[in-house]
Amino acid sequence: MKKKLALWVWVLGFLSFISATATADSELVIHGLVSQGFMSTSDNNFLSKSESGSFDFNETIVNLQKQIDEKLRLGVQLMSRTLGEEGTRFYVDWGYGDYRLNDTTGIRLGRVKVPFGLYNKYRDIDLLRTSVFLPTTVYMEDYRQFIGSFDGGSVYGSLPMKKGTLDFEFVFGGASAEEDSMVAKDWFNQFSAGYEGFLNANTPALPAGVTLGKAAGLGREVDAKNSLSAQLLFNNLVEGLRFGATRTVFGVDMNETYLYQPTFNPVTNALAIPGFTTLMSSESRYKSIDVGSVEYTRDRFTFAAELMAAHGQTDTTFNSSLGGAPVFFTNTHTVEGKYAMVDYRHSDKISWCVYRGEYFADRSNKNWQNWQKDTCLSLRYNVSADWSIKIENHWIDGVGLVQRNINHGALERDWNLLAIKATYNF
């Protein structure tokens, strides 16, 4: 709550400053977009209750920018996003002051987009690509909030070379994570599931048939640790070619207090112990999320491929009000993802794209519960310069990216995702 209040105070201050510095030759430039999507899956809920078809898939963006003088530019992008079970979130996508030190280098301070791979900076702006979804095998929804933008700053630039340029960007700060996001909820659920298994197996006072379960969450906090993202991209060594690498390091502390209560055996109706609370403290640290990227554009074709590997460790401690030694779990894993994509612009009106991606939630444990292999075919039609309509189908093997907290039955290995989206921009 405090974080949200501070954020909106900052936004209002920022907007006041922009309007206060209005001069005749530096106009406030306003742009925006509105999109509405629909998704439907043959099996498995994905991001939303998609098995029954979901329209909870839309974005509204308002973008305000102003060139204060030759070197300083201020801007903010306000966003409302509805995505399935996450509901509707209002947030600042980015907002910063951009100061050009010279022709090749600049600095930004504020909430800055993270340069993760080729397309992370505009993953929310679907009008900039053919497909509805970027390949989720690299641009994972689970990480969206943690690597979307950092509150801090960046140094960026473009150094001329004999042929082309070397573009660089270093972003530092903390992830703009929120307690009530779908990702946070999913992570909390995953962490506590192991503890509940431990409790039920190791609490001697439990009579036969009585189990312990979470009765309520009594408070939740997500605090981002200092994080860093660095990107180097070679542009136009050969005309139309860009390639490079990104390394992102981030950490997050997640704390939640639960009330646990016994579930009664309906036959004996026995109660052996009273309810109790447990504080879960979890520290997730990604020492590196590396992405290698290459894109080649020639005439109407664009070819792109990216490979991602994330090395993570999560340490979780549970302290119960019943006393006793804390329960500790640790988990290390390497997430791997990749895709290859071909995009063809048939005309200014029509484009299509096809991609194949593979994702492994844990490289050392490859099975369909942990992987997701996605083949996607997308078609985009620009009704006008301001309107676009897209339709795409995904043929998917595995459920490695499916959120468990919105799927309560058995998951299906082979499933389809159909996505349609209309976007208007101004």
Place this chain on the structure above:
Amino acid sequence: MKKSLVVFLTLSILTVSVVTVFAEGEASAIVIANPNVSQDSVKSADLAKLFLGKNQAWSDGQKMVPVTLESGSAHDSFLKMYLKKSASQFSTFWKQAIFTGQGIPPKSFKSEAELVDYVKKVAGAIGYISSETPHEGVKVLKVE
């Protein structure tokens, strides 16, 4: 699985079938600047940098102020000739810059007369129009 594939293919075919691609004619564009600009010519490569967001200055140190047309044959011709982009690609380039906070596009005008009027009045301004459009009071630059 089969059902969603059929829906997808049907909708795709319907979408494609309503599309008509129009071939558009192109007229040549001339580059104009504010009359106080001392240069008589400008390099093609500098035009590309300027209209794609890189700050550029005239030889006397004055800041170049680029302005564009929103559409039309002179717009298409200028973009194709000097920026090697279609109007759609140019628009996408700037939308990308806008929505990622990397820049603000040049001021744009609906009509060539409005653009000429702006270039006439604003120091350092540079733009383009079709050669047939009246352009008294502005300087026509040669592109090298």
